[in-house]
Amino acid sequence: MRSKTSGSRGSVRRRGFVLVSMALTAVGVFSVVGMAIDASRLLIAKNETQVFCDSAAVAASAALDGTLAGIARAGNAAAASPNKWNFDTLGISSPVVRFATAPTGPWVASPNPAAQYAYTMVTATVPVHLYFLPVLTGHRTSSVTSTAVAGQVPIASLSRGVAPYTAVSTNTTGPYFGFIVGNSYTIHWPTYNSNRHGCGPGDPSKCFNSSPCSGDPDASLVAVVANWGSQYHGYWGSNSNRDIADAVMDVIQLAPLAVGSNMDPLLTPGNKQSEAGYLDDRASQDTDTSDETAASYLASSRRNGRRLLPVAIVNPVDPAHTLVTGFGQFLLLTNGSPSDYYKRNGNGNSPYCAVYAGPYNIGSLGPGAGGSTGASSVRLLE
Numbered sequence: 001m002r003s004k005t006s007g008s009r010g011s012v013r014r015r016g017f018v019l020v021s022m023a024l025t026a027v028g029v030f031s032v033v034g035m036a037i038d039a040s041r042l043l044i045a046k047n048e049t050q051v052f053c054d055s056a057a058v059a060a061s062a063a064l065d066g067t068l069a070g071i072a073r074a075g076n077a078a079a080a081s082p083n084k085w086n087f088d089t090l091g092i093s094s095p096v097v098r099f100a101t102a103p104t105g106p107w108v109a110s111p112n113p114a115a116q117y118a119y120t121m122v123t124a125t126v127p128v129h130l131y132f133l134p135v136l137t138g139h140r141t142s143s144v145t146s147t148a149v150a151g152q153v154p155i156a157s158l159s160r161g162v163a164p165y166t167a168v169s170t171n172t173t174g175p176y177f178g179f180i181v182g183n184s185y186t187i188h189w190p191t192y193n194s195n196r197h198g199c200g201p202g203d204p205s206k207c208f209n210s211s212p213c214s215g216d217p218d219a220s221l222v223a224v225v226a227n228w229g230s231q232y233h234g235y236w237g238s239n240s241n242r243d244i245a246d247a248v249m250d251v252i253q254l255a256p257l258a259v260g261s262n263m264d265p266l267l268t269p270g271n272k273q274s275e276a277g278y279l280d281d282r283a284s285q286d287t288d289t290s291d292e293t294a295a296s297y298l299a300s301s302r303r304n305g306r307r308l309l310p311v312a313i314v315n316p317v318d319p320a321h322t323l324v325t326g327f328g329q330f331l332l333l334t335n336g337s338p339s340d341y342y343k344r345n346g347n348g349n350s351p352y353c354a355v356y357a358g359p360y361n362i363g364s365l366g367p368g369a370g371g372s373t374g375a376s377s378v379r380l381l382e
Helices: 004-063 068-079 218-227 241-249 272-284 294-299
Strands: 096-100 119-129 141-154 166-168 184-188 308-318 321-332 352-358 360-362 375-380
Touching: 004 068, 004 119, 004 141, 004 375, 068 096, 068 119, 166 184, 166 218, 166 321, 218 308, 241 272, 272 321, 272 352, 294 352, 308 352, 321 360
Parallel strands: 166 308, 360 375
Antiparallel strands: 096 119, 119 141, 141 375, 184 352, 308 321, 321 352
């Protein structure tokens, strides 16, 4: 027979084993929970920094316009991204911003010259403080890095957003198609008159009752004289006043436009007098009606972009084919607020002129860095 003393000793041993087992289990559980907490913090930091990089890359890419000033604005836009980390309590300092002419690089921190740099890579690194993993790793912090790439992706077809005017160029190479930023070009041509003395391809300026705009090269005048004559003036769309208002004020297109397509079936006489009023109305809606050069307007903090008119760039190759070669943004002229510039210059003989501002960057308040089509849309790529 076992004595009570030996039975008590066995119970004590069992209770001691249970306590030790529970202690070891607790340590294991707490270690697993601790590592899970630290791993969760790392995952959250990764997501937070990725959101920052995504938004910063998009904002930076939207600021690129092919100039060094645009590179500087892009860097500032990335740094100013409002997204934070550590549960929205800490800002991300010193993100690395680099630029490229293609979405795959090579990436450059300070490109000079900046022409055609249309893509941005933003990298952000943050130090995450660890509470439990140091027991295993010996490191009290871990760096979390995220990267995003965004850029101005060329657009070859537009179904909305292009005004009912054209800019003529026989230069088919984007993104500028021979246009010079700051020069004035015809978007609606003056009255053609083949009976004027000397009118012909050798001296196309003699074929108009009023001189075209100052920036139009002779090659453009020759193309208009030889292939449009008195039939077209560069306007495309409906002749209805209501439709003209929609097309000028809200850039509602009569039809989609694609690079390489023939615009000839869309060209119409328009209604020059009503067009003038709507062009003035649109220009007057801008918060900057005083800056008349492209450089001063684009540098203005007052502007809201209403004076920038997206226009199709075309090449009249024969009387039946006017090919769309690309797109561009043109700055409407004003004579104050409210403006009546185009009404004052809107008789049947005169041209409608606008200043070339650069490639069309959809959704931006300014021109883009350009691409093969002269039109682009900012997108997050990776």
